[in-house]
Amino acid sequence: METTITVAKRYLDALAAGDFDAVAALFTENVAWHQPGGNRFSGTHVGGGAVGQLLGGQMAVTGGTLEVKPTGAVMVNDALFTLPVHFTAKRDGAEITMDGVDVFRVEGDRIAEVWLFSADQTTEDAFWDAA
Template structure:
């Protein structure tokens, strides 16, 4: 399975909310680097921590958080995707941004994830203080 195939499985799982399929593509030592200065920022290590982290997106947004992959480029084990993500939260301006997610794939699993948002300051305001 190519790195692109792994990320395609990840994208499908994210878009449908299939947590079992999502967990299946995460390496046991996965590290998710969440940027910013908000309550979700920081490094999350291991599949359980990553799934809990993603669950917080849904919790804080009342289940409205959505992510769609728009394009994919790869350089072997590194895969970059352009994404669009949206969410709503009471008392906050709706979140609707593009970003770039970069993955390091090891075998048939995601080993590391870095995220870059179109407007990190707006995303920080949306998710709230750390």
């Protein structure tokens, strides 16, 4: 469990610093990122390149305004950790501000899988797919 806690702390530190290169370095080569919903970014993205494209696409669409901030303590269960979050973004006159929970699976000393859960998926889908 110490490794999971260590990885979680490294993730939090990189996220707080806005150091997305450090975040990406925490992922395994074949990381699987499960983006919820039914929008242009939804689905399972496998591999560092695919996850980088997903996150880069979200940053491009929002003009770099997408922010994810922890709202509570990391919770650890063996190789899994969860993080309650609040995310905000702006695009084309639209704004989103929403709570969520991110779940991570650690393999060795890196993140192998990520699942995101949003408080209101319908609203999030509408934000990402707004014309």
